[in-house]
Amino acid sequence: xxxxxxxxxxxxxxxxxxxxxxxxxxxxxxxxxxxxxxxxxxxxxxxxxxxxxxxxxxxxxxxxxxxxxxxxxxxxxxxxxxxxxxxxxxxxxxxxxxxxxxxxxxxxxxxxxxxxxxxxxxxxxxxxxxxxxxxxxxxxxxxxxxxxxxxxxxxxxxxxxxxxxxxxxxxxxxxxxxxxxxxxxxxxxxxxxxxxxxxxxxxxxxxxxxxxxxxxxxxxxxxxxxxxxxxxxxxxxxxxxxxxxxxxxxxxxxxxxxxxxxxxxxxxxxxxxxxxxxxxxxxxxxxxxxxxxxxxxxxxxxxxxxxxxxxxxxxxxxxxxxxxxxxxxxxxxxxxxxxxxxxxxxxxxxxxxxxxxxx
Amino acid sequence: xxxxxxxxxxxxxxxxxxxxxxxxxxxxxxxxxxxxxxxxxxxxxxxxxxxxxxxxxxxxxxxxxxxxxxxxxxxxxxxxxxxxxxxxxxxxxxxxxxxxxxxxxxxxxxxxxxxxxxxxxxxxxxxxxxxxxxxxxxxxxxxxxxxxxxxxxxxxxxxxxxxxxxxxxxxxxxxxxxxxxxxxxxxxxxxxxxxxxxxxxxxxxxxxxxxxxxxxxxxxxxxxxxxxxxxxxxxxxxxxxxxxxxxxxxxxxxxxxxxxxxxxxxxxxxxxxxxxxxxxxxxxxxxxxxxxxxxxxxxxxxxxxxxxxxxxxxxxxxxxxxxxxxxxxxxxxxxxxxxxxxxxxxxxxxxxxxxxxxxxxxxxxxxxxxxxxxxxxxxxxxxxxxxx
Numbered sequence: 033x034x035x036x037x038x039x040x041x042x043x044x045x046x047x048x049x050x051x052x053x054x055x056x057x058x059x060x061x062x063x064x065x066x067x068x069x070x071x072x073x074x075x076x077x078x079x080x081x082x083x084x085x086x087x088x089x090x091x092x093x094x095x096x097x098x099x100x101x102x103x104x105x106x107x108x109x110x111x112x113x114x115x116x117x118x119x120x121x122x123x124x125x126x127x128x129x130x131x132x133x134x135x136x137x138x139x140x141x142x143x144x145x146x147x148x149x150x151x152x153x154x155x156x157x158x159x160x161x162x163x164x165x166x167x168x169x170x171x172x173x174x175x176x177x178x179x180x181x182x183x184x185x186x187x188x189x190x191x192x193x194x195x196x197x198x199x200x201x202x203x204x205x206x207x208x209x210x211x212x213x214x215x216x217x218x219x220x221x222x223x224x225x226x227x228x229x230x231x232x233x234x235x236x237x238x239x240x241x242x243x244x245x246x247x248x249x250x251x252x253x254x255x256x257x258x259x260x261x262x263x264x265x266x267x268x269x270x271x272x273x274x275x276x277x278x279x280x281x282x283x284x285x286x287x288x289x290x291x292x293x294x295x296x297x298x299x300x301x302x303x304x305x306x307x308x309x310x311x312x313x314x315x316x317x318x319x320x321x322x323x324x325x326x327x328x329x330x331x332x333x334x335x336x337x338x339x340x341x342x343x344x345x346x347x348x349x350x351x352x353x354x355x356x357x358x359x360x361x362x363x364x365x366x367x368x369x370x371x372x373x374x375x376x377x378x379x380x381x382x383x384x385x386x387x388x389x390x391x
Numbered sequence: 392x393x394x395x396x397x398x399x400x401x402x403x404x405x406x407x408x409x410x411x412x413x414x415x416x417x418x419x420x421x422x423x424x425x426x427x428x429x430x431x432x433x434x435x436x437x438x439x440x441x442x443x444x445x446x447x448x449x450x451x452x453x454x455x456x457x458x459x460x461x462x463x464x465x466x467x468x469x470x471x472x473x474x475x476x477x478x479x480x481x482x483x484x485x486x487x488x489x490x491x492x493x494x495x496x497x498x499x500x501x502x503x504x505x506x507x508x509x510x511x512x513x514x515x516x517x518x519x520x521x522x523x524x525x526x527x528x529x530x531x532x533x534x535x536x537x538x539x540x541x542x543x544x545x546x547x548x549x550x551x552x553x554x555x556x557x558x559x560x561x562x563x564x565x566x567x568x569x570x571x572x573x574x575x576x577x578x579x580x581x582x583x584x585x586x587x588x589x590x591x592x593x594x595x596x597x598x599x600x601x602x603x604x605x606x607x608x609x610x611x612x613x614x615x616x617x618x619x620x621x622x623x624x625x626x627x628x629x630x631x632x633x634x635x636x637x638x639x640x641x642x643x644x645x646x647x648x649x650x651x652x653x654x655x656x657x658x659x660x661x662x663x664x665x666x667x668x669x670x671x672x673x674x675x676x677x678x679x680x681x682x683x684x685x686x687x688x689x690x691x692x693x694x695x696x697x698x699x700x701x702x703x704x705x706x707x708x709x710x711x712x713x714x715x716x717x718x719x720x721x722x723x724x725x726x727x728x729x730x731x732x733x734x735x736x737x738x739x740x741x742x743x744x745x746x747x748x749x750x751x752x753x754x755x756x757x758x759x760x761x762x763x764x765x766x767x768x769x770x771x772x773x774x775x776x777x778x779x
Contacts, residue, residue, distance in 0.1 A: 049496060056495055063497050211403040215410075225750040226743045227707040233725050234743075238735045241424045242417040322513035329713055336516055353524040360512045360520070367511035 088347040101351040102358045105342050109358065112178015112333050118170060122181055125162040129155060129188070145298075152192060159185060174252040178333035180362065186256060186324045186334065191317055193260040198267030203297065205272055216268070223265035228326050231258045236330045255327055263320045270312040274305035307381050314374025318367045325363075335359050421736065428733075436732045437462070443727055445718045447634055458728050465723035466745060472640050472719060473706040473749075479645035480705060481698075484652025491657050502653070510650035515711050517643035522715040526635040533625075541619045544627070550638060554631040555615040564605070564614035571601040636717035640709060648705045655697045659690040692761075699757035703750050710746075720745060 050060040081096025084103065092098040102109070111122055132154055135147045163185075165171045177185065204216030223231070235258035236251060243249065278301055286296040306313075328337030339355035342348065425432060437459040444454055449467040452460060490502035509517070526547060531537055536546040544551040575598050582594045620630025663686050671685040710721040720742060729738040 049494070059493075060495060060497055063495075063501055067497075067501060209399055209403050211406055215406065222743075222747065225747040227710040227721065227746060229710045229713065229721055230725060230739065230743050230746065233721075233729075234739050237729065238739050241421050241735065244420050245423065245427070318511070322515075325513040325515040326711070328515070336513065336519070339519075350528070352519075353528055356516060356520050356524060360516050363513055363516065364508070364511045368507070371511070 089349060089351065097357075098351060098354055101343075101348050101354050105345075105348070105355075108179060108338060108342055109335065109355075109362075110180050112182055112338060113176045114178070114181070115170075115172065115176070118165075118172060121162050121165075121169070125159060126184070128158050128162065132158075148192070148195070152196075155189060155192060159189075174250055177252070179338050180335045182327075182332065182334045183321070183324050186259065186327065187321045189256045190259045190263050190320060190324070193256075194264035194267050194320075197260065197264035198271055199302065201264060201268035202271035202275060205268065206275060220265045220268050223262050224269065228259070228262050228323050229329055231262050232326060232330050234258065251330075251332075255330070255332070259320075259324070262323075263316070266316045266319075267313070270309050270316060271305055273312070274309040275301065277308060278304055307384070310378040310381055311374055314370060314377070317374075318370050321366060321370070322363065335362060430733045432734075432737075434737055436734055436737070439732070441728070441731070443731065445723060446716070447637065447718050458732065461728050462720075462724050462741065465718060465720035468637075468718050468723070469706075469709050469720040469749075472637060472644075472709040472712060472717065475637075475641045476644045476648070476705050476709065477702050479641065480648040480652055480701070483645055483649035484701075485656055487649055487653035488656030488660070491653060492660065506650040506653055509646055512647075514644065514647045514708050515714060517647045518639055518711050518714055521639035521643045522635060526639060536622075544620055544622075544630075547635070548626075549632045549634045551620045551627050551630045551632045553617050553619050554629060555617055558614055558616055560612050561614040564608065564612055567608055568605045571604050574598075574601045636712060636715050639715050640712040640717050640719075644705050644708050644711070648701050648708075651701050651704075652698060655694055655701070656690075659694040660686060662693055663689045695757060695761045699754060699761075702757070703753055706749055706753065707746060 051057045077095060078097050081093050083091045083093055083096060083098050083100050085091070086098070086100035087104065089098065089101070091100055107116070107119070111119055114122065132147075132151055135141050136144060141147065161167055162169070163172065163177065164174060201216045201219055204212050205220065207213045207216070232255060235254040239254050240248065282300055282304065283296070286300045291300065324334060325336040327334050328340075331337075333341060336356075336359050339352060339359055343351040343355050422432075438457050440454075441456055441458050441461050442454050443461075445452060445461065445464055447468060448464050449471060450464070452464050487502050487505060490498050491506070493499045493502070530545060530547050533546045533548055536544040538544055542553060578594050578598050578601075585592060585594075618629045620632075621628045667685055667689065668681065671681040676684065709717075709719055712719045713722040713726060716722065725738060725742045729735055732738065
């Protein structure tokens with residue numbers, strides 16, 4: 033009796049939700065067919081017919097993925113062409129970089145902005161000392177950096193440096209000084225109006241011409257600078273949006289308290305702006321990480337760029353699909369976690385008081 | 392002049408001097424470097440013979456043409472991919488956005504999975520995926536093309552459909568189409584003015600007539616001759632082929648951008664106050680009229696600025712076509728032409744300026760459309776209207 037009733041209830045629910053009109057019925061059936069069909073195909077391809085072990089492409093099976101390729105080449109996907117004996121340096125670098133994050137979580141430190149300033153000097157030093165070597169460590173050219181490591185380095189450096197520049201440009205765009213305002217607008221509109229590829233080209237092809245003879249800057253450094261300039265223009269627009277939504281009263285109150293521009297921005301305006309723009313900042317950070325893939329066009333082997341050289345290995349010819357899908361899954365995990373993280377931070381930040389130094 | 396003013400002038404002059412200094416320094420270095428490496432300066436190279444071939448051209452091009460022509464070819468290819476991409480992404484974005492709002496859980500969840508999967512993957516990976524996986528690995532080789540009658544062939548080299556060759560009266564026919572479009576637009580404007588004056592007269596039968604006119608005229612006038620694709624041993628001797636590069640770029644960018652458009656569509660529709668829907672209901676509007684007259688016009692207004700940004704992103708992203716050798720502006724001009732001439736600065740500034748101009752024009756058009764839409768709504772309440 034009870035079972036019968038719940039069955040009946042379920043039937044009415046189904047009818048109401050999925051089959052209430054002819055159109056809805058057709059859509060439901062079509063969607064169900066599509067989902068089941070792709071689902072079955074995918075499970076067959078990724079699991080049932082898949083091959084997990086093997087040393088060459090000969091193990092590949094019709095209609096199934098050859099994950100053996102990913103497994104044998106895993107090191108290259110993670111660390112690029114970094115020499116095998118020196119691989120320990122990469123986890124060490126990442127560990128040291130993470131250690132510099134600790135002060136952010138210490139309540140005693142009042143002005144977190146100083147921590148960020150310190151990171152701006154420390155991070156490139158740490159990365160170049162540990163990864164490039166030279167100080168007693170074997171020297172390794174930045175051309176050998178690659179895979180997820182390169183994506184990671186490009187992402188963290190670009191995101192770190194774009195912050196101060198973005199904030200300065202956003203404030204500059206609202207400045208009453210005509211020249212400052214004009215320059216900021218020109219900067220932002222220029223970098224937002226052109227594709228990132230052209231900036232990367234510029235930094236790899238044109239910039240060397242602007243340097244005095246005998247001076248050469250590592251390609252890696254030029255690329256990071258180019259990408260930072262690009263990202264900071266987008267960040268500036270996000271922060272400008274935040275600045276615009278600050279009520280005039282906040283500025284007036286700060287003026288009435290006798291705060292000069294610097295203190296006013298630091299203590300009153302920017303904390304509110306950052307709070308308001310957390311989700312947008314998360315969003316453009318995700319786009320930025322996705323954009324780091326473009327370095328493959330100027331011949332750098334980041335996580336995406338390394339797929340093609342790995343699949344040109346004579347043992348593994350034609351393994352691009354598996355490589356691309358693996359890279360895609362990693363990118364998906366990274367981007368999706370950042371979007372979830374942003375969501376959490378946004379919730380947490382909203383519980384903080386609106387003013388005061390960024391603590 | 393008080394203290395602040397003096398300080399302001401000082402800051403700004405300092406800024407200008409600093410920039411001038413930097414420019415002079417870099418300019419000096421540049422001149423030194425190019426004179427040492429014997430690279431010329433200026434845009435004279437544009438008249439030289441290009442001497443390389445381009446796989447896809449919208450207008451005639453041979454290796455004997457100039458570098459200036461390669462610029463035009465690249466630009467046209469960029470515009471072509473952008474144009475098709477924008478149309479596809481808009482259609483797809485609206486569809487997925489509406490699906491996301493469906494009461495049917497199966498449909499809305501499928502749409503959610505589509506959005507969340509595609510937009511967390513880099514666009515360049517999308518492009519490479521469509522090219523290397525779908526085209527090079529899934530589609531059959533040339534000799535075993537997938538066929539649909541004599542009309543459609545799909546293989547590794549692209550999608551081939553019949554081509555249309557203009558006949559003698561093709562010009563007359565184009566004129567007819569042009570006149571019909573103008574007439575339809577004119578009638579819409581007349582209708583709008585009538586509604587404003589409170590006159591309600593049916594004009595749509597006339598519009599329909601003008602719409603049908605070219606359709607009816609087509610079989611009578613026979614302005615274009617359809618040529619079916621014909622296979623010789625190694626290639627198609629006739630028909631129109633959409634190359635895999637173009638296809639990959641367009642499909643990859645439209646599906647990727649559509650995830651953003653769908654979110655914009657969804658949030659704009661949801662931002663229309665519920666009261667509007669209730670008011671429309673109580674006035675007795677049937678459900679599709681409610682959507683057409685009350686909800687969509689209001690949603691469009693919030694939709695246009697973010698959608699414009701997405702269009703601009705799509706246009707800039709066509710430069711990713713370079714990874715699959717789609718001959719767009721970046722690939723042809725900033726790639727091959729730059730390599731051939733060595734004029735890095737000239738070439739790169741031309742490419743950057745072109746993208747800037749495209750962005751600017753797109754923004755202008757969308758802003759103009761945005762204004763046209765907002766005007767329809769009539770005036771907003773201004774502060775003076777509020778009796779306080």
